[in-house]
Amino acid sequence: KQEVTQIPAALSVPEGENLVLNCSFTDSAIYNLQWFRQDPGKGLTSLLLIQSSQREQTSGRLNASLDKSSGRSTLYIAASQPGDSATYLCAVNTGGFKTIFGAGTRLFVKA
Amino acid sequence: DTGVSQNPRHKITKRGQNVTFRCDPISEHNRLYWYRQTLGQGPEFLTYFQNEAQLEKSRLLSDRFSAERPKGSFSTLEIQRTEQGDSAMYLCASSWDRGRNTEAFFGQGTRLTVV
Numbered sequence: 001k002q003e004v005t006q007i008p009a010a011l012s013v014p015e016g017e018n019l020v021l022n023c024s025f026t027d028s029a030i031y032n033l034q035w036f037r038q039d040p041g042k043g044l045t046s047l048l049l050i051q052s053s054q055r056e057q058t059s060g061r062l063n064a065s066l067d068k069s070s071g072r073s074t075l076y077i078a079a080s081q082p083g084d085s086a087t088y089l090c091a092v093n094t095g096g097f098k099t100i101f102g103a104g105t106r107l108f109v110k111a
Numbered sequence: 112d113t114g115v116s117q118n119p120r121h122k123i124t125k126r127g128q129n130v131t132f133r134c135d136p137i138s139e140h141n142r143l144y145w146y147r148q149t150l151g152q153g154p155e156f157l158t159y160f161q162n163e164a165q166l167e168k169s170r171l172l173s174d175r176f177s178a179e180r181p182k183g184s185f186s187t188l189e190i191q192r193t194e195q196g197d198s199a200m201y202l203c204a205s206s207w208d209r210g211r212n213t214e215a216f217f218g219q220g221t222r223l224t225v226v
Contacts, residue, residue: 041200042219042220043115043117044154044202044204049214089153091153093213097159098159098167099156104153
């Protein structure tokens with residue numbers, strides 16, 4: 001059974017700091033991995049999608065890496081801003097239609 | 112088309128009442144998913160449609176829950192005889208069938224509170 005774990009559960013950093021969010025999964029047989037952002041009481045916004053054959057994806061200040069063999073992904077946020085404060089969710093696609101989510105990392109960036 | 116749309120955004124209901132939520136996916140997407148999210152947790156898969164066919168249902172979807180996608184476009188999720196444990200955010204997502212390259216796009220969710 002695929003399980004997704006995100007560490008840390010919560011993180012508070014000063015503005016401008018670079019930070020790394022971690023995601024691990026137990027079964028390396030994934031099709032892709034997706035990082036989402038969720039603001040309080042809102043839906044999910046897709047940030048980055050990494051295919052199983054890829055090692056990383058970049059979008060602006062965000063960089064996500066994938067190491068399928070070790071069951072790990074990281075989301076790197078450069079030069080964090082207060083507007084980055086949100087919950088970040090990692091999700092793995094295991095069969096084309098079922099996505100398994102982690103519990104998320106709650107990020108707070110202090111001005 | 113501006114994305115996945117869910118209605119209502121919020122619903123407060125008394126225990127024992129029936130509720131129905133609607134999801135309008137991105138128009139060209141043939142896959143539609145329902146998830147449930149409780150406070151402090153990630154979303155949990157409930158069910159999946161490919162066009163109008165419901166192809167997968169989670170064991171979380173008890174017999175009080177029913178989902179439909181009658182014409183392969185919008186979908187409804189109905190909860191009968193609601194219980195306080197049904198209080199959660201119900202999220203809908205859609206995607207285009209590209210095999211492994213399946214990026215899901217989520218709606219803003221419907222927050223259900225059962226009192």
